[in-house]
Amino acid sequence: MSPVVRRQSRVMRLALPIMLGMLSQSMLNLVDAALVGHLGQEALAGVGIGGYTMFMMTALVFGLSSSVQSQTAQDLGAGKKAVSRSLGAGLLLGALVGIPLSCIAWWQAPALITLLSPADDVSRIAVEYFRWRVIGLTAIALTLCFRGYWNGLQHTHLYLRIIVIVHVFNVLVSAGLIYGIAGLPKLGANGAGIGTTLSLLLGLVIWASVTVKKNRPWGYRLPSLGAVRSTLYLAFPHSMQQLWFAAGYVVLFWLLGRIGTESVAVGHVLVNLSLLLILPGVGVGIAAMSLVGEALGRDDQQAAHRWGIDALSVAGMLLTVLALPMLLFPTTVLAIFFTDHGLIQLGTLPLQITGFMIVLDAAALVLAQALMGAGAQRTVMLLTLSMQWLVFLPLAWWVGIGMEYGLLGVWLVQLFYRLLNSGSFLWVWQRRRWLAQTC
Incomplete structure (x- = not known):
């Protein structure tokens, strides 16, 4: 086996559990929608709006995962005994912020x-659902820290195992609370929010138990101020990136x-199709984060650069295979979602x-x-948001609305934006100035 194939195989071994875990999350979202959908369109809309609002809140703590993971991977590569220093700092920050x-x-x-839903009936359901969900925000923040820590140690299989347990529990409890099954109270849409929050708390308990059992990481002492500062320095840009990137989709749908x-x-x-199908690329990217960090911890800059390119080749092959049905059979794919021939015709070229x-x-998914x-992280934030807010959204408005090219015009602009975005990340990676930013 050649060295390149060996490295690509290692990328896949690390990425596969992450991909499957993310896929299970997407499937869970569909199951939740199906469960709530039987309550009526107002309940479904309320849960959807409440869920998106919760996603925006989660974005504010999302950077803790990448911060802990990158530092853990570098500490692992450097052979440091205290590889859990960033985990302790992340948990402290997660609690203080969450x-x-x-x-x-x-x-x-x-x-x-109210910012997202002026309708009284829908907003009432959304508020109640969101309030049950946001109770679990701290659990999400702490779970992200544990996930980043174990991914940084390259034990990605833990993520898959735990998330499957959490999702099965979520479906069973949510269904019981929504419809009053097995003696549980019938709470409607609120039951979905309660079930999700309880599952998050269960996941947090499992993550904490596994971590304490396997290595008792911190000696039960507070992390140093330096560790907290480093973790916050890396977490803040990624959190802001996630928040404003999500806000960009709000603007996109406003334009549409x-x-x-x-x-x-x-x-x-x-x-939704694109967000689902890019998950393998995201999974490969998360694996690359650990491998690059570990190589830099060993002070092997050449290996760090090579891991990025090898991961990119793996992601490119996976995403090409997943894109083929959309390129070759667009009307068949759209027929799964629409029966109206006008909508299928409208979406055919944009789907391709x-x-x-x-x-x-x-390139953008992996190299970011x-x-x-x-x-x-700051480089990634600045590049991602500048491309989205300074290039894509203004051009989408100008071409789609100002020049009246409609949906097709917006999607052509988006194609140009994705090309420019990935090209920019590849250029940054090849210049290797990021080596000077190693934490």
Whole structure:
């Protein structure tokens, strides 16, 4: 076996559990929608809006995962005994940020929901659902730290095992609380929120138990101020990136709404398909983060650079295979979601463009994560958000609405944006200035 194939195989071994775990999360979202959907369209809309608001809140703590993972991987490569220093710092930050943030969000839930849903019936359901969900924000923050720690140690199989347990528990408890099954109270949409929060708490207990059992990481002492500062320094840019990236999708759908209802319907399908199919690229990128960090911890800069390229080749092959049905059989794919021939016709060419975008996205998906493994979170944030907010969204408005090219125009602009974005990440990676940002 050649060295390149050996490295690619290692990338796949690390990435596969992450991919499967992310896929199970996507499937769980569909199951939740199906469970709530039987309560009526208002309940489904309320849970959808409440869930998206919760996603925005989660973005504020999401950077803890990459921060802990990149530092853990570098400490592992350097052979340090105290590889859990960043985990302790992340857990402290997660508690300090998560607890007050969840309290404020619970208190201001009506104001937050009103920004997305002016309808009284829908907003009432959304507020109640969101309040049950946001109780678990601190659990999410702490879980992200544990996940980043174990991914940094390259034990990605733990993520898959734990998330499957959590998801099965979530489905069973949520179904019971929504419909009053097995003697549980019938709580409707609120039951879905309670079930999800309880499953998050279960997941946190499992992560903590496994961590304490396997290596008792911190000696039960508070982390140093330096460790907290380093963890916050790396976490903040990634959290801001996630928050504003998600906000960019709100603006995108607002633009599609200005074009027409049909464009919104087709756009939702295209976006959800692309977000689902890029998961292998994200999984490979997370694996690359650990491998790059470990190599830099050993002070092997050449190996760190090579891991990024090897991971990119793996992601490129996976995403190309996944894009083929959209490129070759677009009408068949769209027929799964639409019966209206007009919508299928409207979405055919944009779906093929989406297929090309998924392949082009490989470099951005993988190298962004690899750069985080080198501690270059700020570079990733600036590049990602500048491309989205300064290039894509203004051009999408100008071409799609101003020049009246509609949905097709927006998707052509998005194709150009993805090409430019991935090309920029590849250029940054090849220049290797990120080596100077190693944490």
